[in-house]
Amino acid sequence: MNRLMKPGARERETLLNAGLLSVLGVESVAAMMEIAAIGNLPARQMLFREGEPADMLHCVLSGYMRVYKLDPDGREADVELYGPGDLIGASVVLDGGRYAATAQAAEPALIARFDLKRVRDIAGRRPDLAIALASALSAQLSRAFANLADDRLHTAPQRVARHLLAHCPVEGKPTSFRLPYQKSLLAGKLGLAPEALSRAFSLLRSHGVNVRGRLVHIDDPEALRRI
Amino acid sequence: MNRLMKPGARERETLLNAGLLSVLGVESVAAMMEIAAIGNLPARQMLFREGEPADMLHCVLSGYMRVYKLDPDGREADVELYGPGDLIGASVVLDGGRYAATAQAAEPALIARFDLKRVRDIAGRRPDLAIALASALSAQLSRAFANLADDRLHTAPQRVARHLLAHCPVEGKPTSFRLPYQKSLLAGKLGLAPEALSRAFSLLRSHGVNVRGRLVHIDDPEALRRI
DNA sequence: TGTTTTCATTGATCGAAATCAAGTCGGACT
DNA sequence: AGTCCGACTTGATTTCGATCAATGAAAACA
Numbered sequence: 001m002n003r004l005m006k007p008g009a010r011e012r013e014t015l016l017n018a019g020l021l022s023v024l025g026v027e028s029v030a031a032m033m034e035i036a037a038i039g040n041l042p043a044r045q046m047l048f049r050e051g052e053p054a055d056m057l058h059c060v061l062s063g064y065m066r067v068y069k070l071d072p073d074g075r076e077a078d079v080e081l082y083g084p085g086d087l088i089g090a091s092v093v094l095d096g097g098r099y100a101a102t103a104q105a106a107e108p109a110l111i112a113r114f115d116l117k118r119v120r121d122i123a124g125r126r127p128d129l130a131i132a133l134a135s136a137l138s139a140q141l142s143r144a145f146a147n148l149a150d151d152r153l154h155t156a157p158q159r160v161a162r163h164l165l166a167h168c169p170v171e172g173k174p175t176s177f178r179l180p181y182q183k184s185l186l187a188g189k190l191g192l193a194p195e196a197l198s199r200a201f202s203l204l205r206s207h208g209v210n211v212r213g214r215l216v217h218i219d220d221p222e223a224l225r226r227i
Numbered sequence: 228m229n230r231l232m233k234p235g236a237r238e239r240e241t242l243l244n245a246g247l248l249s250v251l252g253v254e255s256v257a258a259m260m261e262i263a264a265i266g267n268l269p270a271r272q273m274l275f276r277e278g279e280p281a282d283m284l285h286c287v288l289s290g291y292m293r294v295y296k297l298d299p300d301g302r303e304a305d306v307e308l309y310g311p312g313d314l315i316g317a318s319v320v321l322d323g324g325r326y327a328a329t330a331q332a333a334e335p336a337l338i339a340r341f342d343l344k345r346v347r348d349i350a351g352r353r354p355d356l357a358i359a360l361a362s363a364l365s366a367q368l369s370r371a372f373a374n375l376a377d378d379r380l381h382t383a384p385q386r387v388a389r390h391l392l393a394h395c396p397v398e399g400k401p402t403s404f405r406l407p408y409q410k411s412l413l414a415g416k417l418g419l420a421p422e423a424l425s426r427a428f429s430l431l432r433s434h435g436v437n438v439r440g441r442l443v444h445i446d447d448p449e450a451l452r453r454i
Numbered sequence: 455t456g457t458t459t460t461c462a463t464t465g466a467t468c469g470a471a472a473t474c475a476a477g478t479c480g481g482a483c484t
Numbered sequence: 485a486g487t488c489c490g491a492c493t494t495g496a497t498t499t500c501g502a503t504c505a506a507t508g509a510a511a512a513c514a
Binding site: 009031067068069074075079080089090092093094095097100101120123124125126127128131133135137138139141142143145146147148149151152153154174191207 | 293295296298302304306307311316317319320321322325327328347350352353354355357358360361362364365366367368369371372373374375376378379380381418
């Protein structure tokens, strides 16, 4: 991490709206703010590595963090992608264990970090924090289950379609939106090679999905759902 | 659940050694024991279904529980398999949400259940419980990440080999052990069709793995690791 | 503005595993 | 023991997506 600093007004604002802190009582928020440090990461920098002793809890303020695991010969498999407001699941290790995966900045990112020992300490006195952590983890476990099942049940075009649907404002109305990150990143998140994502998009074109650059337009969400 | 009862001496014993309760202080253990109910499930019975409002926390006392998700046309994808002592991860939903998956008894099973509202209540007063829940979930998230990465990085024979290695007492020495459940269940857990598991076993035969029924013998764990 | 580098698409090929279809084994039961 | 039924295995086929290779499009940079 390049430089560390106390959170300024803007960072405090973002932190307050983040998933974890938003459900806490004022005193717990204050206690967490007290121990927060802000750091920025240039693109591609590692935040932590799989197997390292876990000593920090991290929350994304801006940018995207890619969390992946390595196999012996260096290939990478993304297991989760975190954006602004997200607590990085792999860093919630309250019992002195090690990080289960590697976290890397997918683009320049701003991160809040909390010393895990102190978090544990606060959680020991303030149950709302411990419960908030458990809730966040439960939500993440649920996402992980969904990803695992999705991988096993659906083809690449189906996974892409489901991802697009999940990120568009519902309803049967035509929608446009911007992908918030590179396609290669999206491919990784969906467990696909970039080529497979490309082909999926080109197949979906005949189902009313138009993509140019990061701009996505969906003619009929309902039709997509039935692919 | 067929019948519900207060935990007897044997069930209390098992519960005390279970992952969740084993790390709690005596008072929290007592509070949890207070609200525990024991039930047994015949094979194939559902404990809860995906999408149902989550009102209970479950812990496996004996037998195996299969947790899976369904796709629209009824195909199933196993996301986790829980055995004696395990807290069923998909049932840890502290914030009034819904179960993220379906839990089914893979064989006759004994289950401890705790009313979630009361668990939340106790956790609000006793942080050690909340922290224990968070730790359990963190461990499960880590497993889920490992499964996801394993799926994406390794072939069927590799996944089977890794599973066997993880379940044999380490060391470079020849080992024998019994699979604790049916092969079709193992196949599901590894994200494979039963046929693929069969073929993986038959390929591993040439690498010193012998399987007859549920009996597995491994000549050289080290060699297996390098497949 | 042009140059360079990274990212995305498209094509061709290959390999892994799902699926479909028999067949075999093994245990439970009469 | 014989029979039955579910679990497992084996074979043939097909589909999907990874990989390799080459091109095309966009950003980033000077």
